[in-house]
Amino acid sequence: MTLPRRTCCSSSSRCGPPSCSVRFTLEDGDARMRAAQPFAGVTVTVVVTGAAGFIGRHLVRALTARGHHVVGIDRRRDVPPGATALTGDLNAVDDEASATALREADAVFHLAAFPGVRAAGPATDLRRRLDNVEAARRVLDRVPLHVPLIVTSSSSVYGGTTGSRCAEGDTPRPRGGYAASKLDLERLCARRVSHGGHVAVARPFTVAGEGQRPDMAIAMWIEAARAGVPLTILGSEDRIRDITDVNHVVIGLVRMLDRGIRATVNLGTGRGHRLGDVVAAVSSAVEREVTTVVQPAAAQEPYATLADTRRCASLLGFVPHTDLGALLRRQAAATALAAGASA
Template sequence: MAPVVVTGSAGFLGRLLVEALAERGPVVAIDRLPQAPRPGVTTLRADLLDDDPRVRAALAAAPVVHHLAGCPDVRDPRPDADRHRRRDNVLATRAVLADVGPDAALVVASSSSVYGGSRDGRPCAEADPLRPRGGYARSKVAVERLCAARAASGARVAVVRPFTVAGEGQRPGMALARWIAAAREGRPLQVFGSPRRTRDLTDVRQAVRALVELGELVAAEVPVGTVNLGTGTAVRLGDVVAAIGRVLGAPVRAVVEPAADAEVEHTLADTARLRELLGWVPRTDIDELVARQAAWTGTGIVVAAG
């Protein structure tokens, strides 16, 4: 069988997804960043918009493609951030859709940001109207429209909307990574907006497991469509800060900073569709998640695998 393909394979989710898929069979891992060699994995260092013949051949032959590559930062400070988002999110997805074989199962990572946050404490459901706030969210809506057009032609496409994913390997600019680094250095933890803001915080290991299983369902011709990837549980930012203090065994202090317009107050996933498809939904133990992420960044904490 031809290898499964993962784009964005050097990223946070991508690295762990490649590891999980490689336990099941051969994988082609595509990213423009360098990647360490791994058993059962063929790595291609390439940009999806470079028309690389190796990339085109891998995508054309793949039975399953997980498209995770993109420009991920809601708070990207670059003055030309929207240009990067269009290039790396919208145009790169268009290129992948053009090269993937007609019978392939395609799983595309969108974002919960397309909802514009939850309202009145109600979870966001897949059929809700989209209210993107900011350039990143708008680029993901554009990605979803491209996928909808492909699905309308009869192709097998699943769009996954991950909620806040955290754990070992998280990008340094993300909140949990920043807060752990600040606590370790004795600095106050910058909280944007309010410690009462909430996030549907999803353990990266559980997110990867769900992506693997969703890819298998699409390959088996189960009509997945669009599905949220979250826990259905709201976690206050202040409670995450407190967990960091418990795990590191050090006093922590939060300082509240103004939030950007693109940052929503609350996120919460309606997980009914995910449970219907998988028979389970992710659960996040906040202390264990913080401990694993702190251990990964070299605090000396020893965490059992599991």
């Protein structure tokens, strides 16, 4: 990363029409993308915010399996076993336990956020501002500048694409409040970099797998298919999503720590799946015939999402790969198991 540079109405963006924005990434090949002292093979104390969330739970398990001492911070109490759980609110000025953990960590993954692209309204906007921007500001203020900080943004900052792959250097064009809040988060990261901070930003593309949030499309489709009700598709069955296995997202995040990455990196496959094909995979996963109903898509719903994976391959040494059928069978099985356990 370098100091933020303003690009006004550039015509180089491949992911959407020109837009004034701020860029945060180094050029490919810049040696400063990688720190001199990576963390591979070293046991450290790692703080994970949002540790009870979808990606957070998988990340906590991966880090504890590697022998790290993991401190998980979340408002919820179901942080995976093996980690030290802190039930706290990053926006609370009196949450000294969380503040101390952040100050004393050897590395920090900041995943905590108010998720959801589609939610809208004044109350939602306020909560997004508090959870996605102000809480992040407090995290960045509390973590010492020399401590590696890996922050999860979102591919939604690109605003989608009409078919070409979105690269980290493209001009962001966020649609809707969620994407805008994630871009504000990236601006905070850029400010930290300008003060010498060690920061990496991950931009995951549509993440699926065990524990996916129930408000996400695939989770809703699995539930609807089991209930025998039509699956709602927004816009068209021909819309494209770069669906990424949550396990591969975690591999990417861990490698960003291990390799001392100081850059923005897409975590996606570079391969798109038609929504109609995803529906067919859901039908196969739950072993039931399904029907669909197509409804108009909101303005913030992009036609397609598709990751440029070259930087991921160069810096992290791998590219996520999704076997859609196997992934959705895993997710469906985990959903059935969880439903049985709570019955």
